[in-house]
Amino acid sequence: MGPKGPSPFHHNKPRLPTRKVKLNILVCLRLLLVPRKPRAGDGRPPRQTLILQLTTSGLTTSTRTLVVALLGLLVFTTSSLPIPFSRAIASPAQSCAENPSNPILPDSEPYTAHAFDGSPYTAYQSEYDYASVLREGAGYRMWFSGKFHNVSGIFTASSPDGLAWTVRDAPVLTLGPNGTWDDNAIYSPSVVWNGSMYLMYYTGSGTSAFRETGLAYSADNVDWVRYPQNPILTPGPGEYDAYWGRFANVVKEGDAYRMWYTGHTNYGITVGNATGFYVAVDYANSTDGVHWTKYEGNPVFGGYDWFVSGGGYSHPSVLKVEGSYLMVLDNYYQITFATSHDGLSWSGNNSPLLSISGSPNWVNGSLWGATTLVNGSQLLIWYRGFGVRNDTGAQVAGIAFAKCSLIVLTSEVTSTKHLVVTDRTTSTSVSVLTTTSVSVTKETLPDALGSPAGLVVVVGVLAGGAALGAAALYLLRRPRPTP
DSSP, X not given: OOOOSOOTTOOSSOOOOEEEOOOOXXXXXXXXXXXXXXXXTSOOOOBOOHHHHHHHSXXXXXXXXXXXXXXXXXXXXXXXXXXXXXXXXXXXOSSOEEOTTOOSEEOEEEEEEEOTTSOEEEEEXXXXXXXXXXEETTEEXXXXXXXXXXXXXXXXXXXXXXXXXXXXXXXXXXXXXXXXXXXXXXXXXXXXXXSSSEEEEEEEESSSOSXXXXXXXXXXXXXXXXXXXXXXXXXXXXXXXXXXXXXXXXXXXXTEEXXXXXXXXXTTEEETTEEEOOEEEEEEEESXXXXXXXXXXXXXXXXXXXXXXXXXXXXXXXXXXXXXXXXXXXXXXXXXXXXXXXXXXXXXXXXXXXXXXXXXXXXXEEEEEEEEEEETTEEEEXXXXXXXXXXXOOEEEEEEEEEEEEEEEEEEEEOOTTOOOEEEEEEOOOOOOSSSOOOOOOOOOTTTTTSHHHHHHHHHHHHHHHHHHHHHHHHHHSOOOOO
């Protein structure tokens, strides 16, 4: 699992980014303490300081004390306390537009195979599954697991547009030698370019391991070398991935590496009246891409609540967009998304981006294993589909493609010297690719006003309003000199 120790990304509770909203204290002190000198020709008498007015007025002592105290509280609150604010969040518009020619990499060369019980089914000598896509120059590079002309392994393909792909005949990675941890299956690659070489994270099963994560690397995408100490991520010690951890998705962020993967508990977990297991999205981080530290707060998405409600999402694909994080994932029947400001605390969305019920391509089928890229204002999704076409009745399977319009919503809290807090919301221009309406919902940071700092801010603003109101009322009632 990698060396133990605190994670540089670990927070027991996500910290609210803050921006100190400063009041011009000199202006307040001048109002409170400095008298106004008369100006030639303005016809107005010298102004007493507010403090002097309060102390020489007919107000009772308790009223004068209350007004001064409230003004002091206002100055203290607005000049020194942090106020939570919201930042950019990226969300795809529902729903996405499937490519009408899906699948773009269809399974081919069918033959009749037989299940364990002897029943026949259609299999293919070329099968395309679990893709990972990177942009390379003006085109795209894909890695996928499956078979090509009846040879199993992980393969690579290239495309000028993300739709028409040329597959290299020879796999870049094959099954491990007999008796090794990945001699039975290798699949679900996640490829990262770190500036000097490709790093491929993949799921393996074999003689000594079951659905664990390994690493291979290459400088030219031709000669690939397995990391000698594979697997690099193994089950446990937490219950959240005690049975297995697979479908790793890795993002390089500066000098750090961040991994989101699917964890599976042991069987026999009991929550309420339900007993079974659950799958959820877990997180780990690394400084070198090899040694990983699991997040102590796992799982970061899903878990017991999803288990109780019958849910469970897998195959995370994470992008960093405009400073926030977007995760696309699935439950084999629909592909949906979640958003986060730090990659640890996620807000899910129940509206599917893609589903078998809303597709003419995958009736009575499944969708899974999405990989994603951002292209301008569009979210590009490659995924595995299987089912029956509604228009022809033909069985179809393979890697498919869809695209969504991407909404980036920015919300900032700023202040003026008059304590007027303004909320400015902007969004990028987007091209809506579907005929469905797009609704944009502003998302703010969690606990913005439920936190102690937020509560103090609210109290401070109310107190400030009361103080200013009391001062204004006094000044209006004060007798004015006769011109």
